[in-house]
Amino acid sequence: EPEVTQTPSHQVTQMGQEVILRCVPISNHLYFYWYRQILGQKVEFLVSFYNNEISEKSEIFDDQFSVERPDGSNFTLKIRSTKLEDSAMYFCAAAGDSASPQHFGDGTRLSIL
Amino acid sequence: RKEVEQDPGPFNVPEGATVAFNCTYSNSASQSFFWYRQDCRKEPKLLMSVYSSGNEDGRFTAQLNRASQYISLLIRDSKLSDSATYLCVVSGGYQKVTFGIGTKLQVIP
Numbered sequence: 001e002p003e004v005t006q007t008p009s010h011q012v013t014q015m016g017q018e019v020i021l022r023c024v025p026i027s028n029h030l031y032f033y034w035y036r037q038i039l040g041q042k043v044e045f046l047v048s049f050y051n052n053e054i055s056e057k058s059e060i061f062d063d064q065f066s067v068e069r070p071d072g073s074n075f076t077l078k079i080r081s082t083k084l085e086d087s088a089m090y091f092c093a094a095a096g097d098s099a100s101p102q103h104f105g106d107g108t109r110l111s112i113l
Numbered sequence: 114r115k116e117v118e119q120d121p122g123p124f125n126v127p128e129g130a131t132v133a134f135n136c137t138y139s140n141s142a143s144q145s146f147f148w149y150r151q152d153c154r155k156e157p158k159l160l161m162s163v164y165s166s167g168n169e170d171g172r173f174t175a176q177l178n179r180a181s182q183y184i185s186l187l188i189r190d191s192k193l194s195d196s197a198t199y200l201c202v203v204s205g206g207y208q209k210v211t212f213g214i215g216t217k218l219q220v221i222p
Contacts, residue, residue, distance in 0.1 A: 056209050091156055099204065104157050106155065
């Protein structure tokens with residue numbers, strides 16, 4: 001099965017620093033998503049992205065967050081000024097259409113010190 | 114009421130047992146429904162989509178009751194490898210996807 005790949009697998013950053021998490025979705029998928037999962041809690045939707053723009057975002061996805069797909073392959077999540085509470089697993093997902101099941105990458109563990 | 118509600122468990126069952134999980138959702142306009150499994154500290158992996166007519170995949174059966182707004186997952190002949198957290202996932206249309214907290218299953222030898 002084609003994979004969604006995420007890098008890095010683990011990112012450790014000082015509070016207040018910017019981080020960029022990267023995802024390479026499945027090549028023929030058009031819908032892309034970011035989720036986060038704080039340890040021991042549920043998977044939370046952050047944002048969906050289609051046709052080079054955000055189609056939906058959650059309350060978590062505030063001005064500190066941004067997404068882009070700069071080169072038609074990589075799909076990135078940027079956190080501008082990290083906070084301690086941003087520590088979580090961040091999952092990228094991709095789907096062929098908006099109603100199809102999403103395929104997840106194996107996540108980036110973000111640790112803010 | 115939570116958007117997607119699941120009993121977090123844990124459900125501890127012996128090998129070979131049949132176990133059922135339920136999930137309720139609050140948005141009557143929800144359009145797509147899925148069960149995912151998540152192993153400890155791993156990504157969610159699709160187990161099966163859930164259709165109104167009910168669907169089966171080997172030992173797994175999923176059902177959807179739109180009138181009562183709940184989804185179920187039945188696992189027959191449980192294996193040790195079924196031990197995981199089972200996530201109920203509901204899509205409310207236009208890509209907003211909501212996960213339940215997940216139900217933890219532990220299959221015991």
